[in-house]
Amino acid sequence: MMSTNLQLLLEQFSPALRNHLWQSTAFGAAVALINILLRKNEARIRYWLWLTASLKFFVPFSFLMALGDSLLARRVQQSGRSEIVNVIQQVATPFVSSGMGNTGPTDLQPAVAAGMAWSHIIPALLIVWLAGFLVVVLLWLRSWVQAAQIVRENEFLVQGREIDTLRKMNSRKWPQLRISSSKTLQQPGVYGMFRPILIWPQAVSERIDDAQMRAIFTHELCHVRCFDNLCAALHMFVEAVFWFHPMVWWLGRKLEEERECACDEEVLALKHAPKVYAESILKVCELCVTPETALVAGVTGADLKHRIAQILRGQPGARLTWPGRLLLSTFTIASVATPLMLGQAEATEPALVAARVQSLSDMSAQQQSAELPKYDVSTVRPNNSGSTDIHINVDGAVFEMGNTTIRRLLQLAYDIRPDLISGLPPWAESERFDIKAKVLDADPETLKSLTNDQVRVMARRLIMDRFHLETHTDTKTMPVYDLVVAKSGVKFKPSSQAGEDDLMHMHGMQVTASNLHMKALANYLSRQTDRVVVDKTGLPAKYDLTLKWSPDLAQAEHSDDAPPLFTALQDQLGLKLQPSRGPVPTLVIDHIDRPKEN
Numbered sequence: 001m002m003s004t005n006l007q008l009l010l011e012q013f014s015p016a017l018r019n020h021l022w023q024s025t026a027f028g029a030a031v032a033l034i035n036i037l038l039r040k041n042e043a044r045i046r047y048w049l050w051l052t053a054s055l056k057f058f059v060p061f062s063f064l065m066a067l068g069d070s071l072l073a074r075r076v077q078q079s080g081r082s083e084i085v086n087v088i089q090q091v092a093t094p095f096v097s098s099g100m101g102n103t104g105p106t107d108l109q110p111a112v113a114a115g116m117a118w119s120h121i122i123p124a125l126l127i128v129w130l131a132g133f134l135v136v137v138l139l140w141l142r143s144w145v146q147a148a149q150i151v152r153e154n155e156f157l158v159q160g161r162e163i164d165t166l167r168k169m170n171s172r173k174w175p176q177l178r179i180s181s182s183k184t185l186q187q188p189g190v191y192g193m194f195r196p197i198l199i200w201p202q203a204v205s206e207r208i209d210d211a212q213m214r215a216i217f218t219h220e221l222c223h224v225r226c227f228d229n230l231c232a233a234l235h236m237f238v239e240a241v242f243w244f245h246p247m248v249w250w251l252g253r254k255l256e257e258e259r260e261c262a263c264d265e266e267v268l269a270l271k272h273a274p275k276v277y278a279e280s281i282l283k284v285c286e287l288c289v290t291p292e293t294a295l296v297a298g299v300t301g302a303d304l305k306h307r308i309a310q311i312l313r314g315q316p317g318a319r320l321t322w323p324g325r326l327l328l329s330t331f332t333i334a335s336v337a338t339p340l341m342l343g344q345a346e347a348t349e350p351a352l353v354a355a356r357v358q359s360l361s362d363m364s365a366q367q368q369s370a371e372l373p374k375y376d377v378s379t380v381r382p383n384n385s386g387s388t389d390i391h392i393n394v395d396g397a398v399f400e401m402g403n404t405t406i407r408r409l410l411q412l413a414y415d416i417r418p419d420l421i422s423g424l425p426p427w428a429e430s431e432r433f434d435i436k437a438k439v440l441d442a443d444p445e446t447l448k449s450l451t452n453d454q455v456r457v458m459a460r461r462l463i464m465d466r467f468h469l470e471t472h473t474d475t476k477t478m479p480v481y482d483l484v485v486a487k488s489g490v491k492f493k494p495s496s497q498a499g500e501d502d503l504m505h506m507h508g509m510q511v512t513a514s515n516l517h518m519k520a521l522a523n524y525l526s527r528q529t530d531r532v533v534v535d536k537t538g539l540p541a542k543y544d545l546t547l548k549w550s551p552d553l554a555q556a557e558h559s560d561d562a563p564p565l566f567t568a569l570q571d572q573l574g575l576k577l578q579p580s581r582g583p584v585p586t587l588v589i590d591h592i593d594r595p596k597e598n
Helices: 002-037 045-058 060-073 083-092 105-153 161-170 210-225 230-242 248-267 274-287 304-313 323-344 352-359 365-369 405-413 427-431 444-448 452-467 518-526 553-557 565-572
Strands: 178-182 187-189 195-202 296-299 377-382 389-392 398-404 432-439 468-486 503-507 512-517 532-535 542-548 575-591
Touching: 002 045, 002 060, 002 248, 002 323, 002 532, 045 230, 060 323, 105 178, 105 187, 105 195, 105 230, 105 444, 161 178, 161 210, 187 230, 195 398, 210 230, 210 274, 210 389, 230 248, 248 274, 248 304, 274 304, 377 452, 398 405, 405 427, 405 432, 405 452, 405 575, 468 518, 512 518, 518 532, 518 565, 532 575, 553 575, 565 575
Parallel strands: 178 195, 468 532
Antiparallel strands: 187 195, 187 296, 377 432, 389 398, 398 432, 468 575, 503 512, 512 542
């Protein structure tokens, strides 16, 4: 039961998580490119950009997309969206819920097997993530406790050379800072985020003169003024949660590098001699034989060789000019406006949504008024065979599904993808049943003339009677495919049998259809792809067509007459599937009872 729940959670959360990681990675790469362009400017600017890239891992773009949806939905027209919006959506959200698709009996076994494999992998993945999270957090807590213990064991200085030097510097309106004299710590550093304490090794005072001490104090006070320890703690939490992502560790190194360079530039900007400052850092480094403590901003961090070279040049980073300001402004506006625009685009086509939600309702007005036959005799029994094979035999006279789950049963009755069904209890996901029903007294001609939609209505009635099913429909925005006419135009003709029912014959991956509406073709394609397919062809008639395709690209390369589905659609029918995003109707289960065996 637990593994089933975890599998359902993954179906809902995994695509969103992967999209978020992709977006955060792309955002970090964009920040890296901008920082390359700003490499001659002030290090503090690059530092704040790196920090923004780090914190982006905690801010999904989906929040801004939802904001754009809620604020701008009323202003959206029913007109189609531009190609550029579709391309941006495809790039921004490349991962979608794979689900099992609206598969037929022959496709279902691999999908179920994949689901069972996931059910065993998910707990292991969660355990591995939790173990990594705890290891990272415990390592940082140990460093934090060690620094706190050093502060507790030492005394705060109230007088002496260090205090006199610091008081003179406070006249420049530096933040207030207490000094804790340490005999054990071998390098100076600032401890604490809101009430900072400078841990000062006694041995350092013996090796440096007053000018060098002022330079080091200036460096540490710069850390305090910019809340570098607080920023480091925020990034450490990012590392703990996303420890599996290499970029967060790379961002940590960049943050430390630019943080130290920014403080170095501040020291030089206050007219401290470059040589004196460089010598003070080297003298402190001579005492360092222990690693730097986490969450303690010191003077010896980052790439020391690079820092010393930069200091001796004596040239702080250039201030930001108007091209740099324009670059940052454009990047900021694009980062905010793009998800808002995508959120606005998701609010389009309200009329389409209403029509598709209506198609999921239990029965249309026409179906309700029709006197459909009813399955008179039905049996529902648990199936404990352990097999994943499902037997299906459904028509107007007989309804048989062997070894089926409730999700698969609802998928058939409502003609909906299984990943668009929510609210099922755990038993309905894991337990399997043999369901048999038949019509006793009915006109054979009436049974023979029933359409697929009418048979589904009969199946829904059966489920409502035996499982006490109660449902409602909802919509959610997700990636879809728009079925549109290609530039070459359609390559099939209207049907000559206008009064006949639609017929679709499937033999392997070859489909021969007569009197077929484009909506029915879109429903078929939804069962063969990883997304819902929406009819956007604008073709109102019914058509005769043939489509032959291969489900595997490698197989298609060795077959002259069976190309992949996307290619076959365009070459054989003059249609194409265009990635898009839009509202999709979903089936929500309000109530369902476990059936009693009979």
